[in-house]
Amino acid sequence: xxxxxxxxxxxxxxxxxxxxxxxxxxxxxxxxxxxxxxxxxxxxxxxxxxxxxxxxxxxxxxxxxxxxxxxxxxxxxxxxxxxxxxxxxxxxxxxxxxxxxxxxxxxxxxxxxxxxxxxxxxxxxxxxxxxxxxxxxxxxxxxxxxxxxxxxxxxxxxxxxxxxxxxxxxxxxxxxxxxxxxxxxxxxxxxxxxxxxxxxxxxxxx
Amino acid sequence: xxxxxxxxxxxxxxxxxxxxxxxxxxxxxxxxxxxxxxxxxxxxxxxxxxxxxxxxxxxxxxxxxxxxxxxxxxxxxxxxxxxxxxxxxxxxxxxxxxxxxxxxxxxxxxxxxxxxxxxxxxxxxxxxxxxxxxxxxxxxxxxxxxxxxxxxxxxxxxxxxxxxxxxxxxxxxxxxxxxxxxxxxx
Numbered sequence: 001x002x003x004x005x006x007x008x009x010x011x012x013x014x015x016x017x018x019x020x021x022x023x024x025x026x027x028x029x030x031x032x033x034x035x036x037x038x039x040x041x042x043x044x045x046x047x048x049x050x051x052x053x054x055x056x057x058x059x060x061x062x063x064x065x066x067x068x069x070x071x072x073x074x075x076x077x078x079x080x081x082x083x084x085x086x087x088x089x090x091x092x093x094x095x096x097x098x099x100x101x102x103x104x105x106x107x108x109x110x111x112x113x114x115x116x117x118x119x120x121x122x123x124x125x126x127x128x129x130x131x132x133x134x135x136x137x138x139x140x141x142x143x144x145x146x147x148x149x150x151x152x153x154x155x156x157x158x159x160x161x162x163x164x165x166x167x168x169x170x171x172x173x174x175x176x177x178x179x180x181x182x183x184x185x186x187x188x189x190x191x192x193x194x195x196x197x198x199x200x201x202x203x204x205x206x
Numbered sequence: 207x208x209x210x211x212x213x214x215x216x217x218x219x220x221x222x223x224x225x226x227x228x229x230x231x232x233x234x235x236x237x238x239x240x241x242x243x244x245x246x247x248x249x250x251x252x253x254x255x256x257x258x259x260x261x262x263x264x265x266x267x268x269x270x271x272x273x274x275x276x277x278x279x280x281x282x283x284x285x286x287x288x289x290x291x292x293x294x295x296x297x298x299x300x301x302x303x304x305x306x307x308x309x310x311x312x313x314x315x316x317x318x319x320x321x322x323x324x325x326x327x328x329x330x331x332x333x334x335x336x337x338x339x340x341x342x343x344x345x346x347x348x349x350x351x352x353x354x355x356x357x358x359x360x361x362x363x364x365x366x367x368x369x370x371x372x373x374x375x376x377x378x379x380x381x382x383x384x385x386x387x388x389x390x391x392x
Contacts, residue, residue, distance in 0.1 A: 015256040015323040018330075029256055043260035046348045050253055050325070051359045127244045171212070 018043055073105070084108050128162035132179050139186045146194065152186035155179060215343050216320065216331030221266065227331045232354070234322050234347065236329035249324035251354035256323040259344045261316045271309040278302035311335075320344050 015024045022038035031047045070080040072092035080090035084105035097109035104112065132155045139151030159180045166173050212228040212235060219225070224239040233248040282298035285291045311334075318333040318340035333340040 012327050014325075015328075018258045018260055018319055018321040019262065024256075034258075041260075043258050045256055045258040046344075047256050048254050048351055048355055050255065050355050051362055124243060124245045127239065127242050131242050 017041075086112075125165070128158045128165055129176055129179075132156075132158035132162050132176065132183075136179050136183050136186065139183065143186060143190060143193070146190060148186040148193075149190035152183040152190070155183040155186075159183065215347075216333060216339075218330045218332050220332075225330065227329050229346070229350070234324075234329045236327075247327040247329065249322050249327050249329050251351045252358050253325040254322060254347070254351035254355070255325060256321075257344060257347050257351065258319075258321045258323075259340065260319055262319060264312060264317050268309065268312055271305050271312065274305040275302050275309055278305065320347070322347055 013023055015029055016022060017024060017036040017038060019041050020036060020039035022036060024034075024036075028034060028037065029045075029047045031045060033042050034045050035042050070090045072078040072080050072095060073089045074095050075092050078092035078094060081093050082096060082103045083090050085102040086104055086108040089105045089108075091103065091105045095106055097104045097106055135151050135155035135158060139148040139155060142148060142151060159176055162176050163173065166176060212230045215227045215229050215234070217224075217226050226237050226239075228235040228237070230248075232252075233250045234254075236247045236249070238245045238247070278298050279302045282295045282302060285298060286295035315335055315337070318337060320331045320333070320340055320343050322329045331340075331343060333343075
């Protein structure tokens with residue numbers, strides 16, 4: 001897998017006009033043809049009212065297990081469900097500000113947001129499959145210059161990384177296997193080409 | 207769709223953007239490429255707020271194709287009528303044809319955009335020629351989002367504890383008396 005995703009600020013602010021990107025207020029989010037209040041151009045839309053995730057706030061008295069009996073640092077009557085990954089504070093479901101990067105208490109969440117260091121819903125990684133493919137194709141192009149072997153070696157190196165990446169994501173590896181086979185053939189072809197050249201040269205000398 | 211499997215829905219390829227949009231079991235995944243670095247964003251079906259479809263001409267592309275057609279066409283005209291070199295004029299005319307075709311195709315079919323807005327991110331796809339595909343993708347995303355959100359709402363309704371109609375039990379008499387006494391004595 002690639003290096004850990006760098007933290008970055010999320011600039012997305014909710015539904016907007018797909019033409020002019022002007023922010024749409026709740027009144028404008030509806031199904032049917034919408035005329036943008038900003039650019040006055042129409043677009044067809046289907047609006048949804050997704051149900052809010054229900055929080056299960058357990059009270060301290062109702063939490064029977066010893067683990068569940070810890071009280072939230074902010075709400076003394078609520079049982080803690082987890083602790084903040086940044087400061088370790090016990091927090092209840094109400095205080096749990098989890099945006100996909102682990103639970104944070106409200107104050108840590110605010111600090112991260114103020115520092116523009118709040119992890120977004122996006123992840124960033126390196127596409128090793130493309131790198132392996134490009135190296136393999138480059139090797140094919142430059143095989144006549146004996147560069148097939150180093151390019152194929154680079155392709156195999158990236159293929160190994162890509163294999164791990166695809167395995168972690170549970171994606172199909174068929175394309176990668178084709179790249180690996182081609183890279184191996186490039187190496188074998190390069191060796192054969194070199195051997196033929198050496199044999200040919202030695203025969204010319206004789 | 208099993209976890210890990212994903213289906214390519216469409217792409218958003220422009221001068222500055224290279225995005226591929228996939229459908230997974232629980233979300234729409236958008237992968238934007240900058241060189242070999244990929245930024246993957248997810249719009250969960252349970253968080254979809256708005257799905258839109260609209261048609262645009264793509265002014266930048268249109269103007270570029272128009273300019274190329276005009277430039278190559280005028281060079282061809284200059285060689286034909288000014289320099290009287292019909293062979294060179296034909297070469298430039300042939301070079302102008304692909305730009306003219308691209309211009310006419312864009313003028314007739316335009317670009318279809320499908321945009322999915324979630325609570326935290328969005329995904330955009332554009333379809334240049336496949337109008338039916340754009341409609342299919344739009345309908346598919348809407349139906350999947352509706353299905354997921356409906357099942358989520360049903361699950362929440364089922365999980366909700368039944369509201370008891372009986373009044374809450376009264377405290378025992380001795381406790382009530384004690385409390386009353388304490389209040390009274392204070």
